[in-house]
Structures are given as structure tokens and as C-alpha cells.
Amino acid sequence: MIQQFADWLVYGVFGLDASTRLGESINFFFYDSIKITILLFAISVVMGVINAYFPIDKLRNYLATRRMYGFEYLLASVFGAITPFCSCSSIPLFIGFVKGGIPLGVTLAFLITSPLVNEVAVAMFLGTFGLRVTIIYVVSGLLLGMIGGWIFGKMKLDRYLTPWVKKIQETSEKATAVWEGEKSPFVKRLPSIIHDAWGIVRNVFIYILIGIGIGAFIHGYVPEGFFEEWMSGEKWYSVPVAVICAVPMYANAAGIVPVIQVFVAKGIPLGTAIAFMMAVVGLSLPEATLLKKVMTWRFIGIFFGVVTLFIILLGYLFNAVI
Template sequence: MFDWIQNIADWFVYDVLDLSKGQHLAEALNFFIYDTTKILILLFVVIFFMGIVNSYFPIDKVKNYLSRNKLYGLEYLMASLFGVVTPFCSCSSVPLFIGFVRGGIPLGVTFSFLITSPLVNEVAIGLFVGLFGIKTTLIYVISGILLGTISGVILQKLKLEGFLTPWAKEVLENAQRDQDIFQAENQTFKQRLPIIWAEVIKILKGIIPYVIVGIAIGGLMHGYIPEGFFEKYMDKDNLFAVPIATILAVPMYSNASGILPVVQVLVAKGIPLGTAIAFMMGVVGLSLPEAMLLKKVMTLKLIAIFFAVVTLCIIISGYLFNLII
């Protein structure tokens, strides 16, 4: 499907620049040109399509439905699925998370959304299909949804409302008086199109720097890191490779666009896919900037519990991935 992009990359690197195959610079540059072109095309198509879907998505009705109906546990799954159709990184998910808290939605349900939204969205799915194929993408999407759902249930069972900040407790008490955050508008598709296009451009502007930096790092790793380097520390025979990868990822920060090219190179270097994805989930789903934003609604103790539960679930997911694939 993307052979023509590879041909362009080969022509530019080996013919125009006259670099030799096998050179570190040539391999790194070839990887960068091919992946940047392919991923940007995928991102544009997927984001535009999901922009159309999101323009008709009844966000206010979903919020009200989750807060007013007893769904016997399905509300956690619904919140995770809602996270799939929202193209946010962990930090940009926080304002909507706060809006959910203001809307009176149970804390565990809001956690399900917060966890899934940065991990599984149209951007991550589009990149995953391009980098790892449909089968791996489906397994990743299902595991991400289950991660958000199960983590939300666990966090709700812990009854952590007492660890919310005074501001969050106040807005929960006044939830009945809050107005819906999202307003649905009756517009034709032609009227919606400029808004959709503007949103696509806005998302791309926010994503492209991460894509370029991530692919550049991936290109350098692809061209310069010798075979066997990562296997030495994260080999499939290392029982602790998954927790080590996850814990090391937590202090970092990126979105799916920036970290997936790095994950691709890790896998190419011999790291088991489950271990590499656990690293990615830690980077994307948990970050220090996210923790700083969450201080608006959570005490430090609640943030620590949230991070600990999600980290544990990511580690379990990594092991399961390594068993399945």
C-alpha cells in the first residue's frame, strides 16, 4: 500500500543524496522520510473522518446518560469507548475529566475515560495500523479499552471520593445546578465542514511536532543503535522487563503520535511487543504534567493511588501481550 513512499525515500536518500545502503545516516534518514510521509497521510485521513463522526456525536447526552442511569458496570465500558473517540493526550484529557466530575459522573467512570482517551483514539489507531498491522491494532485497542474499564472499576471500589480536593467536592455537591458543558447544534454537513476542517488543522498542528520528534528519535535508533542493544536489558527471557519498562516510562511525557515510532524501532531491535507497548502505555497514559493538572481535582494521595493502579494494570497488559503475540 505504501510502497510508493518507500520508493521515494529510497530515491531521495540513495540517488539524490548519494548515500550508500548500510550507512547509519542513510538508514536513519530513509526511515525518517518513509515513516513521516506515511504517518502524516494516515493521520490526516483518520482525523478528518473522525472529525465528521465527532461533529455528530451527542457528547452532552452521553454525559447525562452516564450520570443518571444505573448500567450495572457497563458505564465504565461506555466511558472507555467514549475515550476511544476523543483524540486527546493525557494532559488534554484532564479538562474533559474535570467536566465529567462537574457533571456528577462517578469518579471511577471518569477514570475509565481518563485512562483510555490518550491510549486508544483515532490517532493511535491510525498509527498502529500503519506500523503494526490490523491484527496487532485490534488486540491493542481491546486491551486499552479493558485497561480503562477494569482500572475504573477498581478505583471506584476503593471509594476514593474523600481524596478529592475541596474544589472538586464542592462542584460535586452542586452538580445538579451545573449546566451541560457540551451543546449540540443542529447544522447541515456543509455548515459543519469548516468547523471540522478547522479542528483537523488544530489537531494536526498539535500532533505534527510530536510525530516529527518521535520519528526522528526512531530514525536515530534505527540507524545508529546496534543490534542486540535493547535485547540485553529487555529480552523476552527477562522476567522483570515489563515492569522495568513501565516504571521507567512514567516520568516521561509524549502522546501516541510521538512515541509509536519509537515503539516500532524497539520492536525491530528485538524487544517483545508487549514490553514495548507497556513502555508506550506508561509514557502516554501516565505523566508528570498530567499529575500536575490533576491536582485541581485530586489530592496527591489520590494521584498516587491512580498512578499505582494504572501502572499495575499496564504491567499485567504487557505480560498478556507477550503471551498472545
Template structure:
């Protein structure tokens, strides 16, 4: 599918710039050109498609639906799917989390959204398809949604509302009267310019992260020795997945910045499941996110949330390594 692009990268680096294919610089620059163009093409296409979906399934409509319907547990799944549809990192998901609290949605259902939103989004999907193919992407997306579903369900069973911050408790006790959401009746052709503009805005907003991430990945691809990562995270030992997740939790990056690095991990010998677990922990759990969550959650509840999600990511890493 992208043979023409590989030929272009080869021509540009090896012929136009006359940099040898056998050199570290040539390998790194070829990787950078090929992956940058490919990811940006896929990114715009998928963001545009998800923009169409979001135009017909907005946030206020979801809040109204979850508050009114008896869904017999499916509300966790729907909230997780909505999280996968939103192009947010862990930090930008928190304001929506607060909005859901204000809307009176059950805490476990909100956690399903908060878990999945940074883990699975159109940016990550576009980059995954381009770098790993369809099967790993499908497994990654489905597992991310299921992680949010069961993680939110488990946290909901703990009945942790008493561990909300005083500010959030006051909101729940004196929540404002829910305003009826009136969907604006627009035809698809009327929505199309806004959808296209929004898709381009998202691409522009993550463009720098994509370039930085791919540049880091290209440098690692061209200069890092083959056995460097394999020494510590490769080999399939039982402790490599927990180690990868624990190392990633203190870090912070969005999908655009970390997926190219994960590609290099895999190329250097790290099992794909271990690499994906590292990525999930990096984008889904972070100190900035914990800081923002202090507005609505107590420190104890933040610790419980992080602990449950960390455990689920570790289990997902083992599952990935079996399936992939």
C-alpha cells in the first residue's frame, strides 16, 4: 500500500541527499521521512472519519443517555467506547471527567471513560495501522475498550464515592438541573466543512508531537544497538511486562509521541505485547493527570485508580504477548 512512499523516501535520502543506505544517518532519515508522511496521511483520514461519528454522537447527548437509560451494565462499555472516540490525552480527558461528575453520571462509568480516552483514540489507531498492521491494531483497540469497561465496572463496585474531593461531593449533593440537550438539525453537507476543519485542527495540534516522536524513533532506529532494549525488556521473561509498566507510569507522553518509540522497541527485539503495555502506561497514567484529578478525587482514590489500571495494563501486556 505504501510502496510508493518507501520508494520516495529511498530516492530522497539515498539519491537526492546522497546519504548512504548503510550509514546510521541514512537509516534514521529514511525511517523519519517514510513514517512521518505515512502517519500524517492515515491520521487525517481516521480523524476525519471519527469526526463524522462525533458529529452525530456529542458529549451532551451521551450524558443525557447515560442518565436516563437502564443499561444493565452496558453503560460501562458505552462510556469506554466513547472514550476511544475522543481525541484526548490523559490530561485533556480530566475536564470531561469533571463535566461528567457535574452531570451526575455514576463514578464507575466515568472511570471507564477516563481509562480508555487516552489509551485508544484516532491518533493512536492511525499510527498503529501504519506501523504494526491491522491485526495488532484491532487487538489493541478491543483490549483498550475492554480494559476501560472492566476497570470502570470494578472501580464502580468498590463504591468509592465517599473518596471524592469535598468540591466534587458538593457538586453531587447540589447538582444543577440538567438542561435538555437539543441536537442541532444539520444535514451532512452542512456539517462537512466543520468536520473537515476540526480534523485538520486535530492534526495540526498533534503534528509537533508526531514529528518529535518519529524523530526520536528514527534516532533510536538508526543509532541504538540491536540488543540494547532486548537485554532489559526482551526475551519474554515474566517480569518484563511489569517492569515495562512500572518504568512507564512516572513518564508522560501522548500517543503521537510514544507510538514511534514503541515501533523501535519492537524492531530492537522487545515483544509487541510488552511494548504496548509500556505505551498504555505512558499515555494512560501520569503525574500531570494525577495532579489534575486532585480537583475531584482524594489522594487515596487516585492511588486506587492508578493501582487498578496498572494491574489491568500488566494483564493486557501478558495477553498481547500470547495473541501477538
């Protein structure tokens, strides 16, 4: 139905020719914009329901005060997945975790997963690549956070925190408050959940339009073979090159998924394209700048280096299984 509406609007109302690059690009833009917006709203409502009955404050306190024998990395990654933050937006909550005394490896598990897996990414992946690829992406994002957090925890990187954080940690008391769940019925919560879901859509809608606009332009006007020259699956170095080129960039899922869709349509292997996206949304220069408040440059270099390596390995794995 969405495709029929896009065809009617672009070719019927606007009178554009379906055989032209302009007509094809405009059709792509309207079809993807409508489809992804609807999916994003629906999934945001679902995630809002989960958030309403998932006590994140209790989780934060629980992680700070209990020994969980490794299970805390899973909880931190899941918490990251249900928070709709980009790499920069995750930093304030990450700082709060560090200040609250949560183990550093656990906070890094959250920081890795939060920008990679959220309702925006899930909605756009589901609408663009289907259920199977979406599940693979979500599971790999969670595993990346869990394994990365565990490794960082074993590396004992606390000594590379900035003096500002160490001073706060020395003077702060660990959180001990127990969260009491709100007992209001679901029917009363639903309007607020829908309102919050619409707020998420409204906040990222401009990024959706920009990303899809870029993707539509690439889809219609970039010559065939342009990207394949350096991201071809036949070249062993295509995944590392894609990831390393993506690290300095900054975008969220709403802005980059439509571009990845066009990359795949142009012949780029899906695994390479997903690795490129993970590096764009999970690592960025603005994120490094914000992290400087809590990490020394050596710590930031270790964090970026290890996560980049993991994403490269995931890119090869994606190309092998997808």
C-alpha cells in the first residue's frame, strides 16, 4: 500500500516519469520516508511499554550494589538497547553511571550498545532489510556490548579515568535507593506512552528525511560501480577500509540506514555496509570529545581501537552468514 501511494503521488500527482533518475529518486524518498516513520512510531510505542514496566533506576542501583558474576554485562547491554540515544547522547548517562560507582566495564557495555541498538535502528532495519537481518544485527550489537564490556573490565582501565571522575567517585556514596514500581494501570499509561513515542519520531524525523534524501540522491544519481571500487566484497581489505573511513563520521541510525540501503543496492556486500553503519553510529569524533571529560586520551584510544577491531571482525562475520 505504501508503494502504491508513493507511485500515485510521484507519478500521478507530481507527473514525474518513472524511467527518469529524478522520478526514481523522488519515489524512493517518499516510499522510505513513510514506511520508516510508521515503523518507528509502532516500535517506539512497543519500547515505551517495555520502558514503563522496566525500572531503569532500579537497574542502575542494582548494578552498583550487587555482584552478578558477569550477568551485569547483559543487563547493561539490554539497558543500552532500550534507550534511544546516539553515541553523543549516551555520554551524560554514561558519566552518571561512572559517578554512581557502577563498574567501568559495565558502563562501557552500555556505551557500546546504546547507539547501536535502539528502536530507531530496529525500526529502520526491519523496514529496510527484513526480520532476519534485523535479528542478526540486534543480537550482534548486544554481544558486542557484552563482550567488549567484559574485556574492558578485565583490562583494569580505571587508572585512565580523569582526575575529575576519580574525585567524584571518592566523595560520592553508592546509590542504595530501591525503586518502587508505579501501580497505575496500563490504560492510564498508554496516552503517555503514545505521546513519548511521537516525541521520538518528531525528534528524529529531520534526520530520517536527511538520511533518506541522501540515500535517494545516491540511489538515482551516483554512477554504478562508484562505491564498489573500494568496498567490494572481493577485496579482503574492504571491511577495514569501510570501518576506518566511517569512524570519524557522525550520524544516528535515522540518518545512515537509508544510505546503507543504497550501498547494498549498488552492490556493496551487506556485511560490509552494516559494519560501516556500526562504526558511524557507535564511534565518532564528537563522542571522543565528550568522553574527554571522563577519560584520558589513552583510554579513549584503547576504547576506540578495541571497538573498531570488533566491528571489523563483525563485518567479516556478517559477510559470511548473511
